[in-house]
Amino acid sequence: MSSATTTDLYEVTMAMSYLREGMRAPATFSLFVRDLPPGRGFLVAAGLEPALDYLSRFRITSADVHDFARALHRRPEELAPLLDLRFDGEVRAIPEGRLVFAGEPLLEVTAPLPQAQLVETYLLTQVCHQTAVASKAARCVIAAQGRPLVDFSLRRTHGPQAGFQAARLGTLVGFSGTSNVAAATQLGIPASGTMAHSYIEAFACEEDAFRAFARAHPGPLTFLVDTYDTEGGVRAAARVLTDLRRGPGCAIRLDSGDLDALAHRSRALLDEAGLEDVRIIASGGLDEYAIDALVRGGAPIDVFAVGTRVGVATDAPYLDAAYKLVEYDGRPVMKLSSAKVTAPAPKQVFRRAGCTDVLGLRGEVPPSGATPLLRTVMRGGCRKGPPDSLTAARARFEADLAEMPPAAHRIQRPEAPVPTTSPQLKSLTVGVRRRLEAAIVTGPGTGARDRRA
Template sequence: MSQVTATDLREVTMALSYLREDMRAPATFSLFVRDLPPGRGFLVAAGLEPALDHLSRFRLGRSDVQEFAQALRRPAEELEPLHGLSFDGQVRAVPEGRLVLAGEPLLEVTAPLPQAQLVATSLLSLLCHQTAVATKAARCVLAARGRPLLDLSLRRSQGPAAALHAARLCAVVGFAGTGDIAAANRYGIPAAGGMAHAYVQSFPSEEDAFRAYARAHPGPVTFPVDTYETDRGVATAARVLGDLGRGPGCAIRLGGGDLDALAHRARATLDAAGLRDVRIVAGGGLDEYAVAALVRDGAPIDVFTMDAMDANAGGAADAPYLDATYELVEYDGRPVMRLSSTTVKATAPAPKQIFRGPDLRDVIGLANEEPPEGTEPLLRTMMRGGLRTEPPDTLDAARARFEADLAELPQSARRVEDPVAPVPAVSTRLAALTTIVRHRLQARTMSGT
């Protein structure tokens, strides 16, 4: 399946109509999240790199047109105006790793109207899913309060591609490693992992399994101690590690149950055996709320493993999607906006910019206005004429941006429980333009023109 055809049918029907009506003037669309999900004090901008890759390769070939025609049950000849269409527009976007708030554009596309419309579904899918995952992972980092986190979500993700994205995003926000070999090699993330319970079960005893695994791996090892009875498993692991002189860098892993109590007993057993440098790793369906509770209660857990970071799996079950939209804000130089009987789905007109001040005191303004004193613009031009304006971003650069913004985030927004998100202000010029355009549209609606 071509990536081009992975789109909503309505994008195709609208683009075809635009072409037939010769509506090819530049259009600007703004992609933003209307409201933060419950329990979120911020979002981490993510998904831009794959989105730019997609736009760079976007071109409608003959087979794509035939697939569209098949879906519409129409002759391919009727869709011929779509053939050869590619993306040659401009993209302004918030770089990955930066924190964003409700109403702030993650990305704005300016391109001939049919092009800008056709890429809508792909951009929403890429940015929304990855922003949700990155935000969830960032909250886990906050909950852990400096304890290392490992991404082990591949087996529970929505496919290998989603797991690859999750591993990269977890690394951006500070995870220490991943169990996904493909992600580790592609992005330079430390690989991490140990043995499964099946390995232990395949040997006559836990001790046999631990000794065999240690023989195969001369470096640090991690033993799962809860295949049968956890306290006994800890004692066995301590005996094997002590006999082999394999303390530094090694660990035991707890995978469920009362992790607080189990970790305390395990720590006592390890310390009594002289293995104070053997770490305790804990996982098994943890989320940021569980991690925060364990840290708050003083559980002697050194490393947490996160088994479901993909936003569509268990990892973001409390906020599995973003209320995002891709709205037309200008066409052929004319600012446009959406009206609504409520303010929930109303939009503001014209291309925009986010001006960031200290402590994430943001102002949403017009793209062509001067930044307020003491602020910096967040949206940067990433593509022009369908080509990237700078080399692909690096994981280290995205991580540095995340850490810098996180340091400025108010404590009330950092909380895992009941965070209070900062609310961006609206510039005087944007507010005035919004009022003018709204009145103009309301007048036309009343007159029926």
């Protein structure tokens, strides 16, 4: 499947119309989230690197033109103006790992109008999905209070690509490993895994399964102990580990039941066997809410393995995001629809201490002590530097999290900071609104370039 045809049909029809009308002037589109999902005090910017990969190789081939023609029930030669169209524009974006809030552009694209329009759908799919999952994973990191987390989500995500992204995003916000072999090898993430209940069931008893597993693997070993009776499983694991003298670095995994009570009982049994250094790993339907309850309750769990609920961001699986035209051919534009009003012109986000942000115009002077967040990462269709690293993104995330108001990263009932708007942006917005409202009243012609705000 071509990445160029991975788009909505109306992107193609609009681009064809622009080309027919000679509308090839630069256009700026802003990608932002209107409102944070319930239960979120922040979002983690993510998906930029795959988006830049897509833009850098974007090109409409002859095969793409034929696919568009079939979809539109037209002859391929009618869509010939699209052939060999490439992305040669500019991208300004907030780097991955930074914490962002409602209304702030995660990225802005400036390119000839047909190009900027055609890439909308793909950019939204990348940035929105990955920002949603990264934000969910980040809340698990907060809830774990320093305990390691491992990504177990691959088998539950919406396809292999989403599973790969979940592993990457977990690492970005602080996870220590993943069960996903492809992600581990391609991204340099530690691989982590244990065994399935089916493995235990294939043997006559748990102890036989544990001993067989130990013969096949040098360790450290992790035994899944809750296939039948959890206490019996812990005792069997303790016998095997003691006999083989394999305690240091080894673990047992609890995957079901009352994890709090079972962790306490398991810890006691392991300690009685002299296996104080054997860790307890918990899995099974965990997310930040469950982890928070276990940590606050004092459950002796050393590692949390999270899967389904994080890999699909189960309580907030989508973002109310938009990719809106804010300037065309030097003319600032905006949308006036009820409840979906947009602000005009290319923008900048200025961050002050404590994540108190100001949303302003691209070219204005930063407020005192503020740092601009959007950086130019692509120009002329080419990256301005090498791809960003997960290490750098993780460092940005950790730095922003340390600055975040405590109320924003509460697990229960967080309060998201609300960016303020600069006087310059407010003034421009009022002027553009007046111009547009006047055009509605007086009819065509009042929106011409010589009547800009």
